[in-house]
Amino acid sequence: MAEPKDAIKEKSMNLQKEMLAKQFHDLSKATENGRKVVYTFVPGNLTELILSFDMLPVYPEINALQSGMRKKSGDYIKDAEKMGYSEDVCTYVKCDIGMMLNGNIGPTGEKLPPPDLLLLSYTGCFTFLKWFENLERLYPGVPVAMLHTPYQEDGKITKDQVDYMVKQLKEEVIPKMEKVAGRKFDEERLSAMMLNSARAEDLLVKVLESAKNVPSPIDAYFAGVYYIGPIFTAFRGTAEAVDYYSELWKEVQERMQLGLGPVTPEGEMKEQKFRLVVEGPPNWTNFREFWKIFYDMGAVIVASSYTKVGGVYDLGFRHDPAEPLESLARYCMGCYTNMNLPQRVGLLEKYVKEYKADGFLINSIKSCNSFSAGQLMIMREIEQRTGAPVGFIESDLVDPRYFSYANIKNRLESYFQMLEQRKIIISQEGLSV
Amino acid sequence: MDTLNDIIKRAEALAFDLQFSAAKKWKQDGEHRVLVGYLPIYVPREIIHAVNGLPVGIMGAGDRKQIIRGDAYYQSYICHLPRGIIEMALDSNLDGFDGFLFPAICDCVRNLSGMFKLSQKGHFQRYFDYPQNFDPSIGGAFYMQEMEKILEDIYAINHQPLLTERLNASIRLYNTNRRLIENIYNIRQHYPWRLSALETYYLLRAGITIPVEEHNAMLQEVTDIISEERGEAMDNIRVVITGSFCEQPPAGLIKSIEMAGCYIVDDDFMLGSRWIQGDIRDDSDEPLKALMEAYIHQSTFSSAYYDVGNPKGKRLIDLVYKRNADGVIFSAASFCDPALLDRPLMQKECEEAGIPHINFQYHENTGQFKVIKEQAGTFSDSIKLWA
Numbered sequence A: 001m002a003e004p005k006d007a008i009k010e011k012s013m014n015l016q017k018e019m020l021a022k023q024f025h026d027l028s029k030a031t032e033n034g035r036k037v038v039y040t041f042v043p044g045n046l047t048e049l050i051l052s053f054d055m056l057p058v059y060p061e062i063n064a065l066q067s068g069m070r071k072k073s074g075d076y077i078k079d080a081e082k083m084g085y086s087e088d089v090c091t092y093v094k095c096d097i098g099m100m101l102n103g104n105i106g107p108t109g110e111k112l113p114p115p116d117l118l119l120l121s122y123t124g125c126f127t128f129l130k131w132f133e134n135l136e137r138l139y140p141g142v143p144v145a146m147l148h149t150p151y152q153e154d155g156k157i158t159k160d161q162v163d164y165m166v167k168q169l170k171e172e173v174i175p176k177m178e179k180v181a182g183r184k185f186d187e188e189r190l191s192a193m194m195l196n197s198a199r200a201e202d203l204l205v206k207v208l209e210s211a212k213n214v215p216s217p218i219d220a221y222f223a224g225v226y227y228i229g230p231i232f233t234a235f236r237g238t239a240e241a242v243d244y245y246s247e248l249w250k251e252v253q254e255r256m257q258l259g260l261g262p263v264t265p266e267g268e269m270k271e272q273k274f275r276l277v278v279e280g281p282p283n284w285t286n287f288r289e290f291w292k293i294f295y296d297m298g299a300v301i302v303a304s305s306y307t308k309v310g311g312v313y314d315l316g317f318r319h320d321p322a323e324p325l326e327s328l329a330r331y332c333m334g335c336y337t338n339m340n341l342p343q344r345v346g347l348l349e350k351y352v353k354e355y356k357a358d359g360f361l362i363n364s365i366k367s368c369n370s371f372s373a374g375q376l377m378i379m380r381e382i383e384q385r386t387g388a389p390v391g392f393i394e395s396d397l398v399d400p401r402y403f404s405y406a407n408i409k410n411r412l413e414s415y416f417q418m419l420e421q422r423k424i425i426i427s428q429e430g431l432s433v
Numbered sequence B: 001m002d003t004l005n006d007i008i009k010r011a012e013a014l015a016f017d018l019q020f021s022a023a024k025k026w027k028q029d030g031e032h033r034v035l036v037g038y039l040p041i042y043v044p045r046e047i048i049h050a051v052n053g054l055p056v057g058i059m060g061a062g063d064r065k066q067i068i069r070g071d072a073y074y075q076s077y078i079c080h081l082p083r084g085i086i087e088m089a090l091d092s093n094l095d096g097f098d099g100f101l102f103p104a105i106c107d108c109v110r111n112l113s114g115m116f117k118l119s120q121k122g123h124f125q126r127y128f129d130y131p132q133n134f135d136p137s138i139g140g141a142f143y144m145q146e147m148e149k150i151l152e153d154i155y156a157i158n159h160q161p162l163l164t165e166r167l168n169a170s171i172r173l174y175n176t177n178r179r180l181i182e183n184i185y186n187i188r189q190h191y192p193w194r195l196s197a198l199e200t201y202y203l204l205r206a207g208i209t210i211p212v213e214e215h216n217a218m219l220q221e222v223t224d225i226i227s228e229e230r231g232e233a234m235d236n237i238r239v240v241i242t243g244s245f246c247e248q249p250p251a252g253l254i255k256s257i258e259m260a261g262c263y264i265v266d267d268d269f270m271l272g273s274r275w276i277q278g279d280i281r282d283d284s285d286e287p288l289k290a291l292m293e294a295y296i297h298q299s300t301f302s303s304a305y306y307d308v309g310n311p312k313g314k315r316l317i318d319l320v321y322k323r324n325a326d327g328v329i330f331s332a333a334s335f336c337d338p339a340l341l342d343r344p345l346m347q348k349e350c351e352e353a354g355i356p357h358i359n360f361q362y363h364e365n366t367g368q369f370k371v372i373k374e375q376a377g378t379f380s381d382s383i384k385l386w387a
């Protein structure tokens, strides 16, 4: 499958590339420069808090997905399996462990520093807990700060739950961070960063909601994963993130004014035949091939759940400088995979309706129980509630053994044919009315 | 007095009665009674008992029920347990249950709680979040709130308030239950031939389907019988099984391991019934707090929570020494992230301690045990040879 050599990039993408290059460079020099390094996760991350201590965050999931994109994950996974990790478990964990066994070389080719602190903010996925238990053994002596995020069991966040999290932050997490960083917690600094967080969050929501337009100026899944990058990782709370989202929003507005579609790696997407809502993470090992199947067939993704794993900002949540710790707690609990199934179904139903989607598609990930368990029921519910035709494909995040191009293409082709026929029927019915 | 065979037969029937007839009959026989189903692993059953409820363990459909509709709810790469439970929910098996508890063990069970919510099975469907902070004033306070939510759910159905004395009495009964179970394991440690691992399994699994009072009587009878010599010692090795705490291995698997020459002297099959180590205070003015303190300080090791400062690998080794076992069998359900992600670390601990080990994966409805039997047989032979 031929891929274009040089992907067309938006200006904001270059900006993001520079931000990432600097971040990984800083990480490679962390030991030399005496900077402390915190490993943590994307969903429910405490980036502002880490940055307020001048520590550098590392997100093992991001390393894993980057390894997937750089075609390294297959070997890393095999190395972890040789160590005794089962074929059946989450491939992000195995990819991360394999990367560590192979020298911990990051996406820019520079070595990543080992952690000074493992910050286990465990939100929306039980495997996170297992992952860090493994890392704790692989990095003996590194302290672990555990932040337990209660699940939105009742479909809401209660004051008791917020208090529980704030207490953990105050009595468990922050003292450990103070010890590692060798400095006191500065609440004012944290609050100031949250102003930037909220600004960037406002802009991200505008970008994602631009897909309500017909035609959509963005692809809210394949391009969306780039859009969420800075805010879901090391940059939330920084001025750079605000600059990045301002630039991105400017570009999106320009496209809207010109009536242009999303920018794909092969240039602007011309025809938008199908508008889809997608549930589930993407595949990273064959990301561009995967995306290409969609834009070649004129399918644009107008909303996705994956772009909500690090925060469902379109439901209104913003980091609040007036209550920094409480808002960190609410943030953690509000992430997509920490919402209960009825909430998730409600959100997806809303997307199908509000984004005027023609169909609802699930990309089910073999590795990821947090997403996958229950997806077939979600699919039925969405079909019943919206009448939108539903589609289902399967792949994996970073294990290339589970990406079957031919299979996925076939399934998608049949699905798009079905959508096509449905459109014809609807338009004929519309004419006869 | 019944013979051991009679008791075991009854226990087996109860353990695998997927209609939960005994529990349903108990509910019919009294007023304001509620049936609360709980999934693996642990819930504080005492609080349910104290407000006129019967906690009933739902350990999956095993190999006793054909999965027809459940498969349509789960992809092939998700463990078997939830599909069997969905099958039971879609059939009549779980009719008559008033509510369901889903302890926080993994994302499958967590999302299954949402599936029950979506289909509105029972009056309540609650995900029971274990705290991952073990400071009584932080995680402990959270745990108390989790218990109170269950009590509110039950109160809304039967309007039975929680009385201190009643909860203390329930704690007393469950203390007895845990003591009797532990005692059976202790007897089996020295005389494993007196009661097979499979018989022990039936006994424990029966216990989560009937009132604790009845189970205590059953355990007492068995204890009396196996306190005297019976059966015949074999030249078997002694193993501890770990990793089977949620989706249960089929009975055939347990039997195959035993027949291959391994006495199973400890296991985590029915971990919820053995979760709390030792007695819980039963005379306090704040029995809920006593239950919380027991959870925080007396929990066994498990994949269900973060083992800060008390790593489960080390605790497994301690158990091997305590039971004087020759080796460990890691036996986990396929696609079980919690068990399978713990396995390499625990295996490493075994290696460092010089404890031989092997591993299997199974589904609750696995029907072929030839390979497992061969593997267990080879394991047993190699240990005998090596020793």
Ligand code: SF4
Residues within 6 Å of the ligand: A061, A090, A091, A092, A093, A124, A125, A126, A127, A128, A367, A368, A369, A370, A371, A397
């Ligand atoms: S199970 Fe899913 S959410 Fe959890 S670590 Fe793996 S990929 Fe991430």
Ligand code: SF4
Residues within 6 Å of the ligand: B079, B080, B081, B082, B105, B106, B107, B108, B109, B246, B247, B333, B335, B336, B337, B338, B339
């Ligand atoms: S068997 Fe494992 S993965 Fe399956 S529900 Fe139980 S704990 Fe979760």
